[in-house]
Amino acid sequence: MVRGALTTTLAEAARGGAGLLLLSDYDGTLTPIVRRPEAASLDEATRGVLAALARAPRVAVGVISGRALEDLRGRVRVPGVVYAGAHGLEVEGAGLAFRHPEATRLAPGLAALAEALASRLPSLPGVRVEPKGLTVALHYREARAGVAPTVRRIARAAVEASGLPVELLPGKRVLELRPAVGWTKGDCALWLRDALAPRVVGRWVTTLYVGDDTTDEQVFTALKGQGLTVRVGGGRTAADFRVKDVRAVRRLLARLLAWFGEGATTQANGVTAPVGPRRR
Ligand SMILES: [Mg+2]
Incomplete structure (x- = not known):
């Protein structure tokens, strides 16, 4: 679908x-996406827009990532935002806290698996x-192009040797090893929706x-018919809409602030009026 339809839908909702x-x-x-994941920092303009959105009574904001929760929170650093790390296995912020119990139980095994992998990978330069x-990521x-099948093979063998219920999630030049506990990024998104939607002021x-990326497709599928989903960049997708790149996302966020931020007005019954005070 085209971007125009997305912005029209959102503007009309606002x-x-x-x-x-x-x-x-x-x-x-x-x-x-940058060459070294530790260099992926949020720019100040985007942080400012997210902060203003998180402050607005009509808006709640959550960031869901494959990064560890602490890492994610340290990078975003916006008050009032809910953070979900490890593809939704751990959640914290805005008064919410959740850690998947089954995944937590598997954490020591995952650490051992990471060590086993580290001992096997020196043969593959550039793989970390x-x-x-x-x-585990x-x-x-x-690394050299074409290394992906070898990485997958080594990972699969290590997982089998560990006996742990772990699934392999391919991403952009990354292979994630994640406890197979029946809780996807999509499940986390629905959980966040149920927890946060009642706090949002609005009709x-x-x-x-x-x-x-690949794991976001789980969210696009989970939210089908229940929300608006947007895929950034190319590739096959279950999302309703697509935007070109991160810059387009930033433009979209700025428009969301104009439409839903404090000071934005709504048109109801032909009268333009601010939306009422925040419900608690
Ligand atoms: Mg991503």
Whole structure:
């Protein structure tokens, strides 16, 4: 679908008095994909827009990422935002706290698995193991092209040897190892929606999810018919809409602030009036 339809839908919802639940991925969505993941920082302008959105009574904001929760929070650093790390296995912020019990139980096994992988990978220059608490990432952005099948084979063998219920999630030049506990990024998005939507002031709540990668497809599918979903960049997608790149996401966020932020007005019964005070 075209971007025009997305902005029209959102602008009309705002004018009609809707509140907004904004859920977003981090890497490749709020910040460009960079060679080394530790260099992916949020620019100040985007942080400012997110902060203003998080402050607005008509808006709630959540960021869901494959990064560990602490890492994600340290990068976004916006008060009032809910953070979900490890693809939704751990959630904290705005009074919410959740850690998937089954995944937590598997964390020591995951750490051992990360060590086993680190001992096997020196044969592959440029491939790095990142233990992330509840998940493990194998980064190969700096490795030679065509290395992906070998990384997958080594990971699969290590998982089998560990005997742990762990699934492999391919991403952009990364392979994630994640406890297979029946809780996807999509499940987390629905959980956040149910927890946060009642806090949003508005005649109804429009849920918007923006993401760029494989695991975001789980959210696009989970929210089908229940929210507006946006894929950043190319590739096959279950999302309703598509935007070109991170810059387009930033433009979209600025428009959301204009439409749903404090000071925005709504058109109801032919009268333009500010939306009422925040419900608690
Ligand atoms: Mg991403």
